[in-house]
Amino acid sequence: QVQLVESGGGLVQAGDSLRLSCAASGRTASTYFMGWFRQAPGKEREFVAAITWSGSIAYYADPVKGRFTISRDNAKNTVHLQMNSLKPEDTAVYYCAAKPSNRGEVLPEMFDSWGQGTQVTVSS
Numbered sequence: 010q011v012q013l014v015e016s017g018g019g020l021v022q023a024g025d026s027l028r029l030s031c032a033a034s035g036r037t038a039s040t041y042f043m044g045w046f047r048q049a050p051g052k053e054r055e056f057v058a059a060i061t062w063s064g065s066i067a068y069y070a071d072p073v074k075g076r077f078t079i080s081r082d083n084a085k086n087t088v089h090l091q092m093n094s095l096k097p098e099d100t101a102v103y104y105c106a107a108k109p110s111n112r113g114e115v116l117p118e119m120f121d122s123w124g125q126g127t128q129v130t131v132s133s
Contacts, residue, residue: 010122011035018127029090031105039083047101095131102126
């Protein structure tokens with residue numbers, strides 16, 4: 010497992026942008042498949058975006074396609090989620106997650122390392 014710490018959440022207005030960051034610790038962090046999930050009050054945790062070890066392949070949930078971009082910097086062991094054109098329905102706690110397998114499986118139960126989460130609130 011790796012240790013993950015998210016940052017960058019906050020309160021913004023609809024249409025604004027935010028950039029979330031996830032710092033991973035551990036000497037093998039760059040070999041982990043990384044993902045972002047979110048959980049709104051009263052709802053289950055859902056997949057948002059994910060990226061392979063090398064950063065060559067990214068996966069996105071339909072509601073965020075074209076608005077969110079995931080990226081990683083393996084030299085700094087960080088993963089970012091650039092969120093543009095935010096909507097009130099994007100309001101949730103956003104979690105960074107990691108798994109050693111580089112397969113594009115994005116169910117939450119496939120990930121074995123999780124951050125503490127960062128709150129994103131989008132007002133209308």
